Amino acid sequence: MLILGIETSCDETAASVVKDGKEILSNVVYSQMVHEKYGGVVPELASREHIRTLIPVFQSALDEAKISLGDIEGVAVTYGPGLVGSLLIGVSFAKAISYSLNIPLIGINHIEGHIFADFLENPKLSPPFVCLVISGGHSNLIYVADKGNYQLLGQTRDDAAGEAFDKVAKVLNLGYPGGPIIDKISEEGNANFFKFPRAYLEEGSLDFSFSGLKTSVAIMVSRLSEKELRKHRIDIAASFQEAVVDVLVEKGIKACQQRQTKKIALAGGVARNRRLRERFKQEAEKRHWDIFIPSPILCTDNAAMVASAGDFHLSRGESSSLDLNAVPYAPLTSSK
Ligand code: KG4
Ligand code: ZN
Numbered sequence: 340m341l342i343l344g345i346e347t348s349c350d351e352t353a354a355s356v357v358k359d360g361k362e363i364l365s366n367v368v369y370s371q372m373v374h375e376k377y378g379g380v381v382p383e384l385a386s387r388e389h390i391r392t393l394i395p396v397f398q399s400a401l402d403e404a405k406i407s408l409g410d411i412e413g414v415a416v417t418y419g420p421g422l423v424g425s426l427l428i429g430v431s432f433a434k435a436i437s438y439s440l441n442i443p444l445i446g447i448n449h450i451e452g453h454i455f456a457d458f459l460e461n462p463k464l465s466p467p468f469v470c471l472v473i474s475g476g477h478s479n480l481i482y483v484a485d486k487g488n489y490q491l492l493g494q495t496r497d498d499a500a501g502e503a504f505d506k507v508a509k510v511l512n513l514g515y516p517g518g519p520i521i522d523k524i525s526e527e528g529n530a531n532f533f534k535f536p537r538a539y540l541e542e543g544s545l546d547f548s549f550s551g552l553k554t555s556v557a558i559m560v561s562r563l564s565e566k567e568l569r570k571h572r573i574d575i576a577a578s579f580q581e582a583v584v585d586v587l588v589e590k591g592i593k594a595c596q597q598r599q600t601k602k603i604a605l606a607g608g609v610a611r612n613r614r615l616r617e618r619f620k621q622e623a624e625k626r627h628w629d630i631f632i633p634s635p636i637l638c639t640d641n642a643a644m645v646a647s648a649g650d651f652h653l654s655r656g657e658s659s660s661l662d663l664n665a666v667p668y669a670p671l672t673s674s675k
Contacts, residue, residue, distance in 0.1 A: 342415055342647075342649050343400070343414045344416070345397070347428050348449045355645070360459075360646075360654070364405070365402075366643040367400045368396075369396050371388040378509045380422070383424065389428040390428055412442055414437050415652075415653075416432075417447055418666055419667055419668065420450070421667060423665050430446070446659040447649055449669075453607050459637060459643060468629075470603075471604070473605070474500070474640070475516070478547045478549075479493070480494070480591065482598050487651065487652070493545025496546050496547065503550075522614065528576055532575065532578045535579055536551055536582070537585050543593075545590055556575060580612070583615075584618050592626075595628065602628065604632070605630075611639065616632055
């Protein structure tokens with residue numbers, strides 16, 4: 340089955356063709372750069388960029404896959420969570436494709452899409468396992484009992500992990516998006532320069548909180564002279580990154596212990612972080628656990644993961660009607 344995936348939940352305009360849920364025939368991602376000068380995603384600009392680029396991105400996905408419009412057998416689209424205006428563009432486009440070609444439509448939860456990046460990358464991955472989905476908009480610990488059967492174990496109470504990277508990069512005047520920049524410069528920095536707070540919250544909690552850490556960096560920066568800041572910018576970035584990584588690793592391990600599984604998977608844009616990938620691999624190796632991390636292109640928002648999740652649902656006979664709507668705060672639910 341050839342499934343077209345469409346993803347427009349935030350600032351990536353993406354289209355992909357996936358065969359039988361496993362084989363990526365094309366995976367086109369246009370990352371919007373208009374937000375750079377604002378230091379964060381501007382929703383209205385994101386919507387306009389999706390309108391401008393979705394059709395060319397879609398056409399490239401067909402061309403790369405070497406198929407024509409009539410070959411598509413189903414269309415999967417992210418319906419939420421995300422920015423409502425951005426979601427609506429992808430959803431409307433997918434509906435038009437579904438209606439005009441008379442092929443099934445399936446709305447996909449964005450978080451479930453990220454989980455399917457792990458299945459796409461690792462065909463041997465089989466549930467149950469714990470998945471840590473970390474990106475600009477969410478930080479979720481999920482128990483994947485089976486494909487389509489999810490239990491939310493923990494989530495952020497304030498900033499998402501990627502949001503903290505982006506905001507701290509702004510405080511340090513590093514540019515946007517902050518995650519990749521902090522990742523890169525931290526290699527040269529001293530991660531023990533300053534011990535920023537780690538919010539582990541109540542005993543046994545698998546929730547996250549990153550806003551205190553972000554504030555702590557901002558306070559430190561405000562107390563430094565320009566000269567001191569210039570000298571220690573890289574050390575502060577590295578120390579901040581280490582604090583985020585410590586919490587993510589510790590909570591990920593705790594979640595596995597609580598659910599008695601020795602399998603952990605990462606997903607989402609922050610899973611591109613090299614220090615995080617390295618630390619998770621070390622911890623898993625030490626315990627003889629299995630760790631699954633998608634390649635960087637499948638961590639970032641993309642439509643291949645959406646198409647793969649769509650293939651799974653369509654093959655179970657599930658589909659959406661043409662009144663599918665964009666749902667900005669869509670919870671991750673289990674299907675039948
Ligand atoms: O999954 P994603 O592409 O979009 C959302 O669904 O949000 O994630 C984007 C987020 C941004 O906050 C970005 O700064 C962060 O992922 N990110 C990283 C890295 N690459 C992207 N954070 C830390 N280290 C990275 N290498
Ligand atoms: Zn995402």
